[in-house]
Amino acid sequence: MSEQLSAQPTHTISKPHLLIGGITLVSILMGGLVYFIVFNQKPDISRFDIVKGESIYNNVCIACHVDGRFGAPKVGNHKDWAPRLAKGLDNLFHNAWQGLNAMPPKGGQTQLSEDEIKDIVAFMVSKSW
Numbered sequence: 001m002s003e004q005l006s007a008q009p010t011h012t013i014s015k016p017h018l019l020i021g022g023i024t025l026v027s028i029l030m031g032g033l034v035y036f037i038v039f040n041q042k043p044d045i046s047r048f049d050i051v052k053g054e055s056i057y058n059n060v061c062i063a064c065h066v067d068g069r070f071g072a073p074k075v076g077n078h079k080d081w082a083p084r085l086a087k088g089l090d091n092l093f094h095n096a097w098q099g100l101n102a103m104p105p106k107g108g109q110t111q112l113s114e115d116e117i118k119d120i121v122a123f124m125v126s127k128s129w
């Protein structure tokens with residue numbers, strides 16, 4: 001009985017294969033980690049007035065950003081915001097200020113100050129993480 005068992009062919013994995021497999025696995029894990037860090041890092045928005053941002057958002061920006069009108073990134077939808085934020089918070093501020101395609105400059109409210117725009121964008125981002 002024991003003789004029969006030992007006569008079974010054993011499947012051994014060669015060392016080079018193990019090495020390649022290991023390197024591939026580590027690469028995939030590292031890639032996933034980098035992707036996770038780049039796209040999921042919660043931005044530091046502690047210096048902004050989120051409460052004020054929310055109240056202006058509810059009067060102005062909500063018109064398009066609550067349901068993605070004209071292709072606007074939906075507030076509360078992480079997938080909509082992550083790739084945009086990956087270009088930096090300042091880039092979001094800039095585009096909210098200047099406008100971007102169907103997004104009117106300052107959401108169409110030209111009286112809004114730079115600080116107010118930043119507070120609103122910070123609120124929108126905070127809700128989408």
Ligand code: HEC
Pocket residue numbers: 057060061062063064065069070071072073084091092093095096100101102103104106107108109112117120121
């Ligand atoms: C008339 C509809 C509309 C209103 C009102 C509006 N947005 Fe937008 N917004 C859009 C659209 C559409 C996009 C997507 C533009 C694109 O990527 O082509 C967008 C994109 C953005 C982005 C992402 C920019 C980027 O770099 O990807 C920010 C930030 C933003 N809006 C902020 C605001 C703020 C703040 C307000 C209110 C002051 C506002 N929006 C009001 C339509 C609107």
